[in-house]
Amino acid sequence: MTDEQQRILTTAGITGVTDVARYGSGHINETYKVETASGERYILQKINTSIFTRAELLKANVLRVTEYLQSRGVPSLEVVAYENPWRVYRFLEGYTSRDIVSEPRQAYDVGRAFAKFQNDLAELPAPRLGEILPKFHDTPDRLRQLDEAAAQDVKGRRASVAAELAFVDTWRERAGRIVELMRTGEIPERVTHNDTKINNVLFAPDTHEALLVIDLDTVMPGLVAHDFGDAVRFAANFTEEDSEHTDKTGLDLNIFWAFADGFLSKTASVLTPKEIDTLALSPFVLACELATRFLDDYIMGDNYFACKKPGHNLIRTRCQVALAKDMEQKIDAMDALIKSCVEKYR
Ligand code: ADP
Ligand code: GN1
Ligand code: MG
Numbered sequence: 001m002t003d004e005q006q007r008i009l010t011t012a013g014i015t016g017v018t019d020v021a022r023y024g025s026g027h028i029n030e031t032y033k034v035e036t037a038s039g040e041r042y043i044l045q046k047i048n049t050s051i052f053t054r055a056e057l058l059k060a061n062v063l064r065v066t067e068y069l070q071s072r073g074v075p076s077l078e079v080v081a082y083e084n085p086w087r088v089y090r091f092l093e094g095y096t097s098r099d100i101v102s103e104p105r106q107a108y109d110v111g112r113a114f115a116k117f118q119n120d121l122a123e124l125p126a127p128r129l130g131e132i133l134p135k136f137h138d139t140p141d142r143l144r145q146l147d148e149a150a151a152q153d154v155k156g157r158r159a160s161v162a163a164e165l166a167f168v169d170t171w172r173e174r175a176g177r178i179v180e181l182m183r184t185g186e187i188p189e190r191v192t193h194n195d196t197k198i199n200n201v202l203f204a205p206d207t208h209e210a211l212l213v214i215d216l217d218t219v220m221p222g223l224v225a226h227d228f229g230d231a232v233r234f235a236a237n238f239t240e241e242d243s244e245h246t247d248k249t250g251l252d253l254n255i256f257w258a259f260a261d262g263f264l265s266k267t268a269s270v271l272t273p274k275e276i277d278t279l280a281l282s283p284f285v286l287a288c289e290l291a292t293r294f295l296d297d298y299i300m301g302d303n304y305f306a307c308k309k310p311g312h313n314l315i316r317t318r319c320q321v322a323l324a325k326d327m328e329q330k331i332d333a334m335d336a337l338i339k340s341c342v343e344k345y346r
């Protein structure tokens with residue numbers, strides 16, 4: 001245990017620490033599991049303040065959201081101590097987290113959990129939540145940043161990614177469509193999670209139900225389509241997000257259908273027709289967005305996403321490109337499944 005860790009744990013009133021070990025598979029913050037002699041366990045996190053530069057705003061958002069959810073009886077993270085850049089949560093005992101969805105029932109549960117999370121926060125009293133990471137899902141802006149990175153080419157990697165850059169060029173117009181609808185006021189801003197990977201949901205052990213949404217760092221004003229699309233991008237891929245077997249990468253329509261069913265079971269009567277129309281395009285847009293972000297990071301020298309091996313960001317990029325290509329062929333099929341779910345729940 002480092003001195004810094006010791007300090008925050010003391011502030012939290014935690015004594016008898018027997019172990020502090022890295023935990024989870026997030027790409028941004030440092031997460032540790034803390035064991036104590038009394039058996040009480042905690043999650044200790046060091047926030048990556050070079051990414052979360054508005055750390056005090058982040059703290060205010062997390063405290064507001066967790067307190068609000070608790071006041072409504074919604075199970076959520078319990079903050080034990082929070083002193084930037086460190087924070088401590090009580091360990092949510094008995095829950096498990098997953099990096100892959102192996103059966104449709106889990107996908108349904110995850111869809112329902114993320115949709116319920118949006119509903120639970122829909123009435124959050126003013127003021128508007130702070131924008132922790134401005135333009136986080138502004139896909140055209142992500143592209144602009146990639147263009148800049150490619151123009152600077154600080155690591156001399158541009159020539160080796162010509163194929164990926166060329167692919168990105170082919171979807172510029174479509175990737176910006178959803179954000180454009182918000183700009184023109186055709187779809188509403190809502191409180192959204194913005195990082196809907198399945199490992200940000202905890203499952204109950206006995207029922208295997210996906211119950212509790214965690215990782216609240218990006219909860220801020222956003223679009224429903226971004227939560228829907230990002231979750232599908234991650235959960236309904238035949239492979240993991242960074243698979244090198246891109247011949248196997250692609251959208252599993254059965255998992256997609258189950259996820260959409262769960263998501264719409266909670267939102268079909270809440271969403272506007274225009275919002276529903278954005279859902280089928282959103283997984284494609286999010287796969288493109290992540291391809292752009294991973295490629296940008298690769299060209300700039302891997303400063304943002306934690307990398308476990310050389311070229312990891314390029315591997316991730318190629319996987320997202322393969323996924324986007326497959327999704328492009330399946331947009332109509334996704335739309336038909338979404339419409340059938342909406343019919344069922346309206
Ligand atoms: P990151 O921002 O790095 O993704 P998360 O907040 O998602 O960090 O935490 C990483 C992992 O730690 C989660 O996927 C989950 O498995 C586990 N985790 C986080 N908070 C808790 C908690 N309060 N109780 C139990 N497990 C947790
Ligand atoms: C990051 O922190 P984590 O691993 O839950 C990223 C997401 C990406 C994801 C890709 C704040 O999420 O936007 O979709 O990696 N979070 C941030 O795996 O940038
Ligand atoms: Mg996470």
